[in-house]
Amino acid sequence: MHVAQVTTETMTLSAPTSWERRVDSFFAWVPYVTLAGSAVLGVVSSDAETNRVLVPALVGVAAVWTWVTFTRLAAPTRVPQAMVRLYFGGFVVIAAALVMQQAVFLAYGITGFFHAALLRPWPLAFLGLGATALVVHSNIVVTESTLASWSIYAGVVLVQTFAVGFGLYGGERIAGIAEERRAALEQLELAMEENAGLHDQLVAQAREAGVLDERQRMAREIHDTIAQGLTGVITQLEAAQQSWNDEAEMRRHLANAAGLARSSLAEARRSVQAIRPGPLDRSRLPDALSEVTDRWSSVSGVAASMRIVGETRPLAPHVEVALLRAAQEALANTAKHAAASRAGVTLTFLSGSVSLDVRDDGAGFDPSGLPAAQSYGLAGMAQRIERAGGSLEIESAPLEGTALSINIPTELVAAAHA
Numbered sequence: 001m002h003v004a005q006v007t008t009e010t011m012t013l014s015a016p017t018s019w020e021r022r023v024d025s026f027f028a029w030v031p032y033v034t035l036a037g038s039a040v041l042g043v044v045s046s047d048a049e050t051n052r053v054l055v056p057a058l059v060g061v062a063a064v065w066t067w068v069t070f071t072r073l074a075a076p077t078r079v080p081q082a083m084v085r086l087y088f089g090g091f092v093v094i095a096a097a098l099v100m101q102q103a104v105f106l107a108y109g110i111t112g113f114f115h116a117a118l119l120r121p122w123p124l125a126f127l128g129l130g131a132t133a134l135v136v137h138s139n140i141v142v143t144e145s146t147l148a149s150w151s152i153y154a155g156v157v158l159v160q161t162f163a164v165g166f167g168l169y170g171g172e173r174i175a176g177i178a179e180e181r182r183a184a185l186e187q188l189e190l191a192m193e194e195n196a197g198l199h200d201q202l203v204a205q206a207r208e209a210g211v212l213d214e215r216q217r218m219a220r221e222i223h224d225t226i227a228q229g230l231t232g233v234i235t236q237l238e239a240a241q242q243s244w245n246d247e248a249e250m251r252r253h254l255a256n257a258a259g260l261a262r263s264s265l266a267e268a269r270r271s272v273q274a275i276r277p278g279p280l281d282r283s284r285l286p287d288a289l290s291e292v293t294d295r296w297s298s299v300s301g302v303a304a305s306m307r308i309v310g311e312t313r314p315l316a317p318h319v320e321v322a323l324l325r326a327a328q329e330a331l332a333n334t335a336k337h338a339a340a341s342r343a344g345v346t347l348t349f350l351s352g353s354v355s356l357d358v359r360d361d362g363a364g365f366d367p368s369g370l371p372a373a374q375s376y377g378l379a380g381m382a383q384r385i386e387r388a389g390g391s392l393e394i395e396s397a398p399l400e401g402t403a404l405s406i407n408i409p410t411e412l413v414a415a416a417h418a
Contacts, residue, residue, distance in 0.1 A: 027076035029112060030065045031091070034108045035059060041104040061107070062094045076118060082369050084118050088128055091115065096135045100142070112415045117168045126165045133157040164200055231336060232260040233298060256299045285320040286312055289327055293345050296328075300335040302360075303342045310349030319408055322384040323347070323356045326392075329377050330358035330404045338362025338402060356406040364396045 039059050046052070071081045079087075091112060098105035112132030119125040133156070140153040215393050235386035240253035280288045290306045297304035315323075327345055340362030350356040378394070385392045391407030 006026060024075040024077055027118070028071055030114055031070075031111045032063065034111045035066075037063055038098070038102075038105040038108040041107070042102045045104060046102070051101060055098070058098050058101065059157065062091075065090050065094060070115075072333075076115075076123065079118070080158060084115075085124070088112070088119060092128075092131045092135060095132075096138070098136055099135055103139050103149070105140070106136045112136075113164055122165075122169060124169065126161060129165050129168075130157060130161040133160045141195055143153070219370050233257045233331065235335070236260065260299065280317075280320055280324055284312075285315060285323060288324055289345055289347055292324065292328055293331070296331045296335065297343075298332075302335065302340055303346065304331070305342075306345045306347075308347050308349075312349055315354060315410070316388075319354070319388045319390075322388045322390070322408070323354070323406065325384055326356060326381050326404070326406055327358055333377065334358075334360045334362060334402070337365070340401070351406050353409045355408075358404045361401045364398050364400045364402055366398065367394050367396055 039056075042055060046055075066087070069090065070076070073083055087374060093104065095109040095112065099109055100154055100338040109132060112135065112187065113129060115126030116125055116132055119128045137153060137156050137160075140156065141149050143149075236253045236257035240250045240257065243249040243253060283291070286308050293304050294301075331343065331345070334340050338360050340360035343358070345358040346357040346359075347354075348357070382392045385406055388408050390406055393405045394402070395405070396402040
């Protein structure tokens with residue numbers, strides 16, 4: 001039999017399930033069914049000693065008592081505890097009186113085993129079960145009052161009380177565990193729904209972040225390849241136009257412009273496909289920087305040198321790309337704005353970091369007052385270096401040249417690619 005969990009004041013089912021509604025219905029009707037059945041059996045089996053007035057009167061009192069103090073108040077498992085205790089006390093007295101009149105009313109007395117389960121706290125429920133057992137099995141000593149019968153009576157009452165009581169208690173604990181599991185499952189379902197929503201939100205945010213990151217990457221690549229290449233092409237074409245009367249010089253500038261256009265187109269294609277820059281694809285960073293410096297000097301006409309300090313060692317691919325693009329941007333700015341006569345690129349391998357320095361003896365500028373149009377390239381360069389875990393410093397002043405210094409700790413590089 002299933003009995004729902006209760007409080008000290010009001011019996012409540014753990015959940016409004018169809019099974020628990022059937023339990024309520026059973027508790028509500030069982031006293032009337034057992035009382036009516038006992039009354040019918042009492043009429044059939046009545047003898048001359050049966051009190052034909054008292055028994056019907058007691059049956060009526062039992063029915064009225066049950067209705068007034070129990071059935072009419074609420075669903076049995078929701079009747080206030082005070083009324084349950086009052087009803088059960090009257091039930092035990094009436095049932096005992098009926099059993100004393102006719103033994104067949106022990107069937108009505110069995111109702112107490114069910115309704116005692118409504119009593120709380122549990123010691124009171126065990127007391128109700130014991131009182132019911134005393135009433136139901138009272139004929140054991142009524143018919144024959146001997147030491148043996150009293151011993152049997154006591155044994156039957158104790159065994160039945162504790163057997164039924166612990167069975168009811170175990171059933172309630174199982175019901176409680178089932179209710180806890182049901183509540184836990186509901187919480188889990190809610191958590192899963194919430195997690196699904198958060199997952200969708202995170203996916204959307206990650207997608208937006210990925211799109212933004214890709215846009216920024218493409219913007220940097222376009223600036224470092226197409227924009228710089230077009231600037232170089234325009235510069236060479238303007239120089240060719242100025243050398244109109246010197247065919248050899250004009251051809252040299254036109255060849256440089258064509259070469260810049262081809263290399264810029266190739267780099268643009270590589271950027272779209274997220275492939276390493278051409279110089280790095282053919283060699284490691286020191287050789288790539290030397291190639292870029294020599295080519296820049298040839299095209300710009302500015303003397304430039306490249307040197308390496310320290311023992312060279314492999315670097316992470318994204319660090320090599322960041323340093324190469326930084327050197328290209330710095331040299332492009334020198335050619336476009338500095339009007340320098342010399343420039344130098346230095347790659348230094350230290351024990352815990354790698355450094356890149358690009359210097360020129362040009363016009364210089366005030367870094368704090370740089371126009372936004374000219375600062376975009378430097379901002380993109382700073383983003384690259386920051387993403388590689390490094391730092392960027394620019395030293396310059398009007399008529400004093402420019403020095404750009406980059407430092408990237410190699411420990412961070414190793415950790416990022418461990």
